[in-house]
Amino acid sequence: MHRDIVLTPKFERAFRKFVARRPLLQQRIEETILKMQEDVFAAELGTHKLKGELLGLSACSCGYDCRIVFKIEQFEQREVIVLLDIGTRDTVY
Numbered sequence: 001m002h003r004d005i006v007l008t009p010k011f012e013r014a015f016r017k018f019v020a021r022r023p024l025l026q027q028r029i030e031e032t033i034l035k036m037q038e039d040v041f042a043a044e045l046g047t048h049k050l051k052g053e054l055l056g057l058s059a060c061s062c063g064y065d066c067r068i069v070f071k072i073e074q075f076e077q078r079e080v081i082v083l084l085d086i087g088t089r090d091t092v093y
Contacts, residue, residue, distance in 0.1 A: 001079070002037060003036075003037060003081050004081070005033060005036065005081050006080050008084055014085050014086045014087055018066070018086055018087055022066075025066055029066065029068075029086070032061075032063075033062075036068075040060070040070075045062075046060055048060075050093070057070065057071050058070055058071065058072070059092070062086075067087065067088070067092050068085070069083075069084045069086070069092050
């Protein structure tokens with residue numbers, strides 16, 4: 001199921017900061033976001049639900065130490081993926 005992607009201002013800031021420090025990961029992150037649009041639950045993304053303070057959110061992997069935190073919401077009769085944060089495992093969880 002194809003879903004639209006919505007970038008929050010926090011995600012955009014975190015993405016710019018993360019890519020500035022790790023420019024080689026930019027292409028992989030962009031490819032991961034495209035895969036999320038096609039199938040957010042694809043095995044290679046390692047999508048999983050979060051617990052604790054992030055209960056209700058999900059995360060996927062876009063490399064060894066790169067995670068994207070997101071939520072899926074209903075918007076005008078369809079589901080959209082809202083990207084909330086990106087960073088290393090330690091910074092986003």
